Amino acid sequence: MKNGHAWSRRLFAGLGGLVLTLGVLFTAQAGAQASSNPRPAASPAQQYCYHNGTFACLNAWGGGPAVNTYTGGIDRNDTNQNFNIIPNSAGGVDLQFTGAGINHNKCIGDLGNDPNVARAGLVPCFSGWGTNFHVQQNCNDHSLYTFANAHWGGFLGPVANWTNGSPFYLNKPGLGTWCFTQNFL
Numbered sequence: 741m742k743n744g745h746a747w748s749r750r751l752f753a754g755l756g757g758l759v760l761t762l763g764v765l766f767t768a769q770a771g772a773q774a775s776s777n778p779r780p781a782a783s784p785a786q787q788y789c790y791h792n793g794t795f796a797c798l799n800a801w802g803g804g805p806a807v808n809t810y811t812g813g814i815d816r817n818d819t820n821q822n823f824n825i826i827p828n829s830a831g832g833v834d835l836q837f838t839g840a841g842i843n844h845n846k847c848i849g850d851l852g853n854d855p856n857v858a859r860a861g862l863v864p865c866f867s868g869w870g871t872n873f874h875v876q877q878n879c880n881d882h883s884l885y886t887f888a889n890a891h892w893g894g895f896l897g898p899v900a901n902w903t904n905g906s907p908f909y910l911n912k913p914g915l916g917t918w919c920f921t922q923n924f925l
Contacts (some may be wrong), residue, residue, distance in 0.1 A: 742867040785822035788823055789814070790897065800821075800837050805846070809899075809902045812878070814923050834849075847871045848863075848896070849871035851885065876888055878915055886924065891910070895915075
């Protein structure tokens with residue numbers, strides 16, 4: 741009976757994914773109807789991590805503007821890992837940095853707000869280059885999410901063979917490859 745309740749963890753993970761998806765869809769629809777430049781509602785900070793044996797968590801090192809890889813997993817003591825999904829008027833979402841510093845409330849997009857740079861950095865939400873993402877559940881585990889970037893046509897993901905501090909990019913190939921967990925902090 742050691743694993744007798746494994747089904748309940750899978751059920752709760754699946755329900756959590758459904759709640760997030762419905763919340764993003766309903767919030768995006770309400771935000772698009774309310775304003776062409778919606779402002780986010782207060783929500784708890786979240787950390788997004790890719791994991792394939794080694795963690796690759798989104799982190800605005802030193803408060804940004806670059807978004808790099810943190811390999812230490814879930815960290816509730818570092819606000820540089822705090823991000824939220826917020827709806828935008830383009831029918832997608834922006835990934836907003838909610839940590840401390842001068843880049844607080846900026847969103848993940850093209851570093852330096854340069855439309856020719858696919859490296860992830862913090863730029864103005866809703867109007868910065870590369871900030872529009874589509875949240876997808878195309879992973880084998882439906883509690884995981886990919887972030888498809890509308891500007892680049894690829895996915896948010898770390899470099900190959902990443903280490904602590906490696907950059908994230910917005911144009912990674914591989915549908916269903918870059919699957920992130922959502923961790924409430």
